[in-house]
Amino acid sequence: MKVTSLASRGHALKDPREQLRILNEETPVLATLPRFGQMLGQSGLYPLKPTGIDIFQMNLGYLCNMTCKHCHVDAGPDRKELMTRENLEHCIRAIEEIDAHTVDLTGGAPEMHPDFQWFVERISKPGRTIIVRSNLTILVTNPKYRAFPEFFKKQGLQVTCSLPFYNKFTTDKQRGEGTYDRSVEALLDLNRIGYGQPGTGLELNLVYNPAGAFLPADQASLEADFKANLQRKHGIVFNNLFTITNLPISRYLEFLLMSGNLDEYMQKLVNAYNPAAAAGVMCRNTISVAWNGILYDCDFNQMLEIPVASAGSRHIRDFDADTLNQREIVINQHCFGCTAGAGSSCGGATT
Amino acid sequence: MEKTYYDPKDLKKFGDIADFEPELAQKFFDYYGSVFEEGELSAREKALIALAVAHTVQCPYCIDAYTEASLEKGANEAQMMEAVHVACAIRGGASLVHGVQMMNKAKKLGM
Numbered sequence: 001m002k003v004t005s006l007a008s009r010g011h012a013l014k015d016p017r018e019q020l021r022i023l024n025e026e027t028p029v030l031a032t033l034p035r036f037g038q039m040l041g042q043s044g045l046y047p048l049k050p051t052g053i054d055i056f057q058m059n060l061g062y063l064c065n066m067t068c069k070h071c072h073v074d075a076g077p078d079r080k081e082l083m084t085r086e087n088l089e090h091c092i093r094a095i096e097e098i099d100a101h102t103v104d105l106t107g108g109a110p111e112m113h114p115d116f117q118w119f120v121e122r123i124s125k126p127g128r129t130i131i132v133r134s135n136l137t138i139l140v141t142n143p144k145y146r147a148f149p150e151f152f153k154k155q156g157l158q159v160t161c162s163l164p165f166y167n168k169f170t171t172d173k174q175r176g177e178g179t180y181d182r183s184v185e186a187l188l189d190l191n192r193i194g195y196g197q198p199g200t201g202l203e204l205n206l207v208y209n210p211a212g213a214f215l216p217a218d219q220a221s222l223e224a225d226f227k228a229n230l231q232r233k234h235g236i237v238f239n240n241l242f243t244i245t246n247l248p249i250s251r252y253l254e255f256l257l258m259s260g261n262l263d264e265y266m267q268k269l270v271n272a273y274n275p276a277a278a279a280g281v282m283c284r285n286t287i288s289v290a291w292n293g294i295l296y297d298c299d300f301n302q303m304l305e306i307p308v309a310s311a312g313s314r315h316i317r318d319f320d321a322d323t324l325n326q327r328e329i330v331i332n333q334h335c336f337g338c339t340a341g342a343g344s345s346c347g348g349a350t351t
Numbered sequence: 352m353e354k355t356y357y358d359p360k361d362l363k364k365f366g367d368i369a370d371f372e373p374e375l376a377q378k379f380f381d382y383y384g385s386v387f388e389e390g391e392l393s394a395r396e397k398a399l400i401a402l403a404v405a406h407t408v409q410c411p412y413c414i415d416a417y418t419e420a421s422l423e424k425g426a427n428e429a430q431m432m433e434a435v436h437v438a439c440a441i442r443g444g445a446s447l448v449h450g451v452q453m454m455n456k457a458k459k460l461g462m
């Protein structure tokens with residue numbers, strides 16, 4: 001089945017309020033599950049407060065060359081939202097003001113933003129980690145994008161890419177026909193210029209997320225497995241594997257609903273609630289900026305359109321770290337995805 | 352007669368077997384837990400073995416449980432199907448190798 005964005009289909013789930021309603025009360029099981037805030041309370045973490053802003057995450061837009069089945073962004077070639085130059089300028093100011101240690105660029109396919117290179121050049125400086133979240137296939141799409149790995153290298157970017165599995169069947173099932181072969185080609189290109197190779201300092205990380213309604217495997221053991229198999233099959237090397245749990249929103253929520261897995265998946269997340277993972281959720285040290293400048297506690301809350309609670313600093317033009325550090329993080333039932341098992345964040349397991 | 356054979360919901364009640372006899376149940380579950388811990392074999396390898404055995408004993412509960420466990424331990428569909436083929440090969444081979452016994456007997460009885 002060809003996947004298209006919920007937005008282009010005019011699907012009921014394109015409304016985030018409908019997504020939250022479903023998660024909270026669609027079935028008797030969902031309506032009677034413990035609430036996330038209640039569980040945080042039992043762990044002494046309610047209300048959930050930030051520990052600071054270590055990671056400045058920017059979603060450059062929802063435009064993407066792919067339309068993966070599980071995409072929580074509902075990204076695709078038909079999405080036109082891209083961060084404006086004005087908001088990019090505001091971001092630069094904020095990054096300099098807090099002297100952000102890590103800037104995390106995501107999307108969509110962040111490389112497709114026309115100002116991507118300009119922006120990276122503006123913010124890059126020694127000691128600052130800039131992460132680009134690449135879907136890999138974009139890097140072999142045409143000559144323009146084939147030149148990007150060299151640009152990444154020149155700017156010393158950390159490249160973190162999605163690869164749901166070290167085989168074609170699982171990868172293509174989740175991300176579309178041909179994805180695996182193109183991802184391998186892109187990884188080999190990155191390896192060739194030094195990414196993932198020992199001693200180069202050019203970090204290449206992979207992101208695993210389950211292709212279905214189940215939780216990710218143990219991160220260290222899966223990393224060993226990925227390393228052995230990618231090396232054996234293609235001679236590919238990389239630094240770290242991050243395991244990420246799929247959060248029950250957007251197109252992944254659609255999949256859970258259509259496949260009749262939603263009740264059981266939510267039960268599974270709730271049963272796997274881990275207080276240590278709750279203490280380490282990424283919203284505590286991250287701020288997420290949307291294409292339109294609105295600030296969110298994380299990329300998931302961005303997709304659910306629930307902005308930060310601090311009314312005085314809710315847009316990047318009004319960015320104020322002190323105000324933001326005082327805020328209460330806005331939570332809901334989808335948050336159980338971050339606290340299940342070993343925990344899940346953009347940097348993988350949290351425990 | 353009630354429709355009680357193989358209700359998927361019964362899998363979740365596995366622990367209830369302790370209601371009728373707690374001591375042996377406890378021993379079994381402790382043992383079971385230790386068996387599946389990561390050891391010389393990884394948790395993933397053990398899940399795949401369990402999946403293959405589940406197909407040999409044809410237990411629908413175990414098939415459900417170890418399909419999910421295999422995925423959650425990071426196995427993929429192809430690996431899982433290969434494991435089922437291993438079960439199938441041993442199972443089929445076990446029948447076939449007895450053909451030698453049949454041949455022995457037939458040869459003895461024949462002229």
Ligand code: SF4
Pocket residue numbers: 064065066067068070071072073074075076107108109135175
């Ligand atoms: S998961 Fe990533 S690559 Fe796939 S559609 Fe979404 S943004 Fe694009």
Ligand code: SF4
Pocket residue numbers: 281282283284297298299300301329330331332334335338
């Ligand atoms: S979904 Fe966002 S707000 Fe909720 S726990 Fe995860 S990172 Fe925090």
